[in-house]
Amino acid sequence: MASAEHAEPAAPPLVRAATAADVPVLLEMFSELARYERLEHLLAATEQRLGDALFGERPAAAALLAESGVEVAGYAVFFPTFSSFLVIQGVWLEDLYVRPAHRGAGVGRALLAAVAAHVRACGGERLEWSALDWNELALGFYRRIGAQTMNEWITHRLVGEDLERLAGAAAAGPIAERR
Numbered sequence: 001m002a003s004a005e006h007a008e009p010a011a012p013p014l015v016r017a018a019t020a021a022d023v024p025v026l027l028e029m030f031s032e033l034a035r036y037e038r039l040e041h042l043l044a045a046t047e048q049r050l051g052d053a054l055f056g057e058r059p060a061a062a063a064l065l066a067e068s069g070v071e072v073a074g075y076a077v078f079f080p081t082f083s084s085f086l087v088i089q090g091v092w093l094e095d096l097y098v099r100p101a102h103r104g105a106g107v108g109r110a111l112l113a114a115v116a117a118h119v120r121a122c123g124g125e126r127l128e129w130s131a132l133d134w135n136e137l138a139l140g141f142y143r144r145i146g147a148q149t150m151n152e153w154i155t156h157r158l159v160g161e162d163l164e165r166l167a168g169a170a171a172a173g174p175i176a177e178r179r
Helices: 020-036 047-055 107-121 136-144 161-168
Strands: 014-017 062-068 071-083 088-098 126-129
Touching: 014 107, 020 047, 020 062, 020 071, 020 088, 062 107, 071 107, 071 126, 088 107, 107 126
Parallel strands: 088 126
Antiparallel strands: 014 062, 062 071, 071 088
């Protein structure tokens, strides 16, 4: 995740829910974030897949856009989570990205505050995300807003062939609905 740090604030950014018409600009910013995080080789998003994920029959995530004047300055993508130990709902912030020209102008804070307000409005009690360990710009921003670093947790991931192999080991196939 990238964050914000250098422009002069003119007016507070406007944060709004993304619409299907915003899919192309979201993809542009996904590409910018992938370049910044040195992960371009992993970018496989398409307009169709993103449109379905955000606005299809069963949305997997939601997105907010921050606008500064007539420019789209950044975005946040997030989805619901649940804690079994605390029995609370929350949100996982998948991306928080602010375009370089708008960093330091409050765009990152405005996006994060809007996501936090969404969490509270939906009855959630926790907002979590990850950041690359080398991204000091983002890490410093998160420290300044009071975020706790969870050093004791290590993220794990199964994707592609590894996920297929494990899924293939399921005894009964897909989970049956309870009757």
